[in-house]
Each structure stands twice: as structure tokens, then as C-alpha cells.
Amino acid sequence: MARDKSNYVCQNCGSVYTRWQGRCESCGEWNTIAEETGASAGGGAPIGSGGARLKKGKKFALESLVGTTEDAPRLPTGIKELDRVTGGGFVPGSVLLMGGEPGIGKSTLLIQAAAALARLNHRSIYISGEEATAQVRMRAQRLGLEDAPVELASETSVEDIIATLSTGPRPALVIIDSIQTMWSEAVESAPGTVTQVRGSAQSLIRYAKTSGTTVMLVGHVTKDGQIAGPRVVEHMVDAVLSFEGEGGHHFRLLRGIKNRFGPTDEIGVFEMTSLGLAEVANPSALFLGNRDIGATGTAVFAGMEGTRPVLVEMQALVTKTSLGTPRRSVVGWDPNRLSMILAVLEAHGGASFGQHDVYLNVAGGLRISEPAADVAVAAALVSSLSGATLPHNAVYFGELSLSGSVRPVSHRSARMKEAEKLGFTNATAPNAPKSEKGKAETSNLKIRAVERISDLVADIAATTVTR
Numbered sequence: 001m002a003r004d005k006s007n008y009v010c011q012n013c014g015s016v017y018t019r020w021q022g023r024c025e026s027c028g029e030w031n032t033i034a035e036e037t038g039a040s041a042g043g044g045a046p047i048g049s050g051g052a053r054l055k056k057g058k059k060f061a062l063e064s065l066v067g068t069t070e071d072a073p074r075l076p077t078g079i080k081e082l083d084r085v086t087g088g089g090f091v092p093g094s095v096l097l098m099g100g101e102p103g104i105g106k107s108t109l110l111i112q113a114a115a116a117l118a119r120l121n122h123r124s125i126y127i128s129g130e131e132a133t134a135q136v137r138m139r140a141q142r143l144g145l146e147d148a149p150v151e152l153a154s155e156t157s158v159e160d161i162i163a164t165l166s167t168g169p170r171p172a173l174v175i176i177d178s179i180q181t182m183w184s185e186a187v188e189s190a191p192g193t194v195t196q197v198r199g200s201a202q203s204l205i206r207y208a209k210t211s212g213t214t215v216m217l218v219g220h221v222t223k224d225g226q227i228a229g230p231r232v233v234e235h236m237v238d239a240v241l242s243f244e245g246e247g248g249h250h251f252r253l254l255r256g257i258k259n260r261f262g263p264t265d266e267i268g269v270f271e272m273t274s275l276g277l278a279e280v281a282n283p284s285a286l287f288l289g290n291r292d293i294g295a296t297g298t299a300v301f302a303g304m305e306g307t308r309p310v311l312v313e314m315q316a317l318v319t320k321t322s323l324g325t326p327r328r329s330v331v332g333w334d335p336n337r338l339s340m341i342l343a344v345l346e347a348h349g350g351a352s353f354g355q356h357d358v359y360l361n362v363a364g365g366l367r368i369s370e371p372a373a374d375v376a377v378a379a380a381l382v383s384s385l386s387g388a389t390l391p392h393n394a395v396y397f398g399e400l401s402l403s404g405s406v407r408p409v410s411h412r413s414a415r416m417k418e419a420e421k422l423g424f425t426n427a428t429a430p431n432a433p434k435s436e437k438g439k440a441e442t443s444n445l446k447i448r449a450v451e452r453i454s455d456l457v458a459d460i461a462a463t464t465v466t467r
Helices: 080-086 107-121 133-142 157-165 195-213 234-237 284-288 335-348 371-386 410-420 451-463
Strands: 006-010 032-036 095-100 124-128 151-154 172-176 214-219 239-244 251-259 267-273 276-279 298-305 309-319 328-331 355-361 394-396 426-427 446-449
Touching: 006 195, 032 214, 080 251, 080 267, 080 426, 095 107, 095 234, 095 451, 107 172, 107 214, 107 276, 124 133, 124 410, 133 151, 133 335, 195 214, 195 234, 239 309, 284 309, 298 371, 298 410, 309 371, 309 410, 328 335, 335 355, 335 371, 335 451, 355 371, 371 394, 371 426, 371 451, 394 410, 410 426
Parallel strands: 095 214, 095 239, 124 151, 124 172, 172 214, 298 394, 328 355, 394 426, 426 446
Antiparallel strands: 006 032, 239 251, 251 267, 267 276, 298 309, 309 355
């Protein structure tokens, strides 16, 4: 019998090498390359016994783009924040991958979702590869979900799981916690390796597509927040969800990174309580609940997370430095973008930060990625540098260019509507984009249109300092 060929696979990114080496050239990680044997080490099916060729493929029919289409059916859980992120509920036959740091609340959210569907007379199954059924049952009792008819199991064999799921009524939802603990007999590799994760995920995806069951896979994350295992798994599934949160804050964010059946970059906000995760219908009020009105260096940013407008406070502290190289510390925003804003303020706004330490924080632990926060960050920085207090009833948004101009951003009306709903009366923002010019304003906010960063700096410098 011919000896199986050995491959060396990086356990971090999935790159394949013909020989072992200490450092992966693709991801740069050290000591992550391990030997994997077998014809399926590359993740595909075996070629055949004895190396025989596979039979020729069958022809299939091609279709035209013209035709009738229908919206994908939905299975709402009743948890509105979860349904918002998934696009209105689970799509039967879809596979979702949820990642998050240990202890963030992934298992809590999923057992609540399974219980919600079970109470709606939908068969829900929770399979844990990390905990015994007694541990899952204890969590459900702590959350007050012991009366929900959720079926539990502790198993790691993919073949046994699929055989069990194929008996009895078709489940509506199956939760696999976690995909890194699953193993398949068809793959000659240790559980948790790249090949096993890929092979196990492929088998579960095939079951979901053929049976119409929604399968939720839980994934571990690496130290930089990426879902562990091969990135190909993220391409195989229909949706990728990220469960985020800071240990010092009581709220959690469910963010949609990929969704074939709904909007991407949508967020759902939850609050961690003694009875599990509670929905937060108005996250702007939560993020601004403890705002320090009258303090310098604070500006309220009217942002967008997916289709939802969110107001959050940007906090800046600019102090004289005693170091040769001033410090630049950022929490919740891109440090490279902060460096760009500081350079634009010095080049076009007349503000000097060369002898100052700069600290920037997004209040509440929210992570902001959209460039529309540039104007709010610049306002907070200039306010802290000059000692001028910004108006407590004003919001800021807009994107800065390297030339010092303020560019318009999308969803202008939605941002201002959310600000007006929370009692704000003024907005500092760029002019409306060309696509919205000529349209009547849908908000009663008093708008201070700024075209250049020098206009914003001049407005703040003219503000009366209040202590």
C-alpha cells in the first residue's frame, strides 16, 4: 500500500508547505506549522482507493439571469437585536459562524436564542464539545430557561452528530459549540488543526444545505480578535458574526461582518445582566447616559453602525509631555487615523501637538471604524488643547481630507434625526452631498456647515471657556 503523502500546514492561516519550517511566510507566525498526513490533508475528498482516478463529471444545466426570485424565508427568534443583525431572522439551511473572546457571552446568547425558538415550537438542539450537558443545564437554570424544550448533547464526533440529527423531526436550529473541538474520521489529523476544522465545517455545511436546518458554529478567536482556524471557513459559511465587548463594561455588541442574506456591518446591542443578555433598544441613550456635560475635550459623534444611527461621546486629553517623543494612546479608534488628524490640524488648522501627549477614548467601549468620526475627533482634540468647552447640545460628524477640507458623509438625515430624538439642537457637519442637495431637511437641527478644518478650529477658539 502506498504511503500517505505528508503536508505541513500552518495552524494559524492554513498555508500548506512541502517541508517543515519555523516561521509561516503567509501570516508571519512562529511555531505554527505542523505535519498532517493523509490524502485529505489539503481539505478535499480522497482521490480514491489505491490512487484510482475519479469518474468523469456529469453535465448540468445553466440558467439565465432572467427569472422570478423570492426573498429568503426567515425564522425569527423573537430576540430583536439578534434578528436585526441576521437580517430578520435565521434563513433555513444557512450556516452562521460566531466568534468572540472567551467569557464574552457567546454561549449565553446562543442558549437564549435556542430557548426562544424552542418556546415557539421549533426543534432546537445545543451540542457542546467543551462542556458537559450538566454545565449547560446549570447555565440555563441560572438564566431562567430550564422550562424551554431545548435538546442538549455533549459530543465532538461529526459523524455521530449528523447521524443523530438525521433521526426524528428536522431541527430548526443546531448550535455547535465550538467548531474547533469537532473532529471527523474522514480526516487524519488531530482535533483543532486546520484540516480538522475545515473538514468538520464542510460536513456540517453539507448537512445544513441538504436538510434545511440552520446551523450556528461557534469559533474561538486569536489574540488579535480574528476567528481562529483557516480563513476558508469564513468563506464557506453564509454569515459571520462577531460578539464584542470590554470586560469593564456591561454591554455587548453583536456585529455582522458577512451576511449573504442581509446587511453587513449591522450591530445589535445587549446588556449583560444577572439574568443573561438583555436587549438595548436605544444604544445612543446607553452610550451617552453618563456623559460629563461641561468638560473640555468631549464631543458627541453622530455615527452609523450598519443601518442604525448611534450617538457616542469622543473623549480627548491633550497634556504637556515630559518625554522626548510625545505619547499617542487610542482606545476604540484607529491609531493611524488619529496620527492623520493630528497632522491635518497642525498643517491646516494652526494647532500644535508636537509637545503634547494625546489620549483618545471612545466612551462606553464602542469601536468606531467609519471616517465620519474625523470632525468629532478633531473637535475634541482642539477643545482639550485650547480649554474651550464645546456646546453640550451639539453633535459632530464629517470626514477630513489631507488638504484640510471637510467631506460630506452618507446617511446625513438619519444621523440628525437620531440626534434630534435625544434632545440635541445643533450639528456641526459638512454640506449635504450632491445627491441630497435640493432636498428639504428632515431635521430641525441648526446646522453649522464647515468646509475646512480651519473653520472648525476658529469656531472652537471663539467659544467662551466655561469651567
